[in-house]
Amino acid sequence: MINIIKNDKKIVVQVDGDILATNVEIIRVNFKNILSENNFDEFVIDLLKTTMVDSVGIGLLVATHNSLEKIGKKLLVRNVSSELLILFKSMRIEQHFSISGMEK
Amino acid sequence: MKLTETIFADLHNVDTFCMRIRKYYKDVIDKRDLFVVELLLRESLNNAVIHGSNQDQNKKIQCLCLLVNNEFIIEVEDEGSGFDWRNKLNDEINADPFELPSRGLLILNQNADQLKFNQRGNKLYLKKSLRASTTSIINVNKKNQ
Incomplete structure (x- = not known):
């Protein structure tokens, strides 16, 4: 479901698939464990293999940002498809944490 | 192109039906539009399962998807008592979407x-x-050849 890459003070979490109401709790538990078990400055969620994020999945991204902000850490979401970028911007996500499109 | 389905109120059935829609229309709907169609369908069905049916797997949800004249129509009906959608929608439109506890209705709108x-x-x-x-x-393209 997710793959973790640790790099200095950065943790990259690659999500292998969509983030939906059906699997959001599993991903939430994974994120929580990663946050509590590691020392880092930046938490990067890589959505290269993610086509769809529904409203429950967006809620998870927002909650993750809020948890990280409380402890002075940063959330970055990268490799976001053009369709998801439009959706995230309509939810004003980019005003709160960094989101970026597909890396070439 | 029309698809109708009656599903029991389980979120896994939403996933199954949405994947079916993704495959069924992938050759006839632009990729960007198909994303929006699937998003609309997912949020409609999620609402029907979570709020309309309280995830009671004995309850049924009827769904119609219809592609006609470059318009995509979705109808979703659950067995629940309904809700005050006017006030709920009004609240969501006037709020900061980032701060909302749920965003499904706003995404639909x-x-x-x-x-x-x-x-x-x-x-x-x-x-x-x-x-x-x-x-x-x-x-x-064929006509122009």
Whole structure:
């Protein structure tokens, strides 16, 4: 479901698939464990293999940002498809944490 | 192109039906439009399962998907008592979307060209105008050859 890459003070979490109401709790538990078990400055969620994020999945991204902000850490979401970028911007996500499109 | 389905109120059934829609329309609807169609369908069905049916797997949800004249129509009806969609929608439109506890209704309102509920609030009708479909593009190209 997710793959973790640790790099200095950065943790990259690659999500292998969509983030939906059906699997959001599993991903939430994974994120929580990663946050509590590691020392880092930046938490990067890589959505290269993610086509769809529904409203429950967006809620998870927002909650993750809020948890990280409380402890002075940063959330970055990268490799976001053009369709998801439009959706995230309509939810004003980019005003709160960094989101970026597909890396070439 | 029309698809109708009756599902029991389980979120896994939403996933199964949405994957079916993704495959069924992938050759005739532009990729960007198909994303929006799937998003609208997912949020409609999620609402029907979570709020309309309280995830009671004995309850049924009826769904219609129809592609006609470059418009995609979605109808979703659950067996619940409905909700005050006017006030709920009004609250969500006037709030900062980042701060909302749930965003499903707002996503429907932002992405559909037409959104209607019945009086009771347990039946939803959505219409989305599409870009020129792949089928139309192919037909135009053939005429020009």
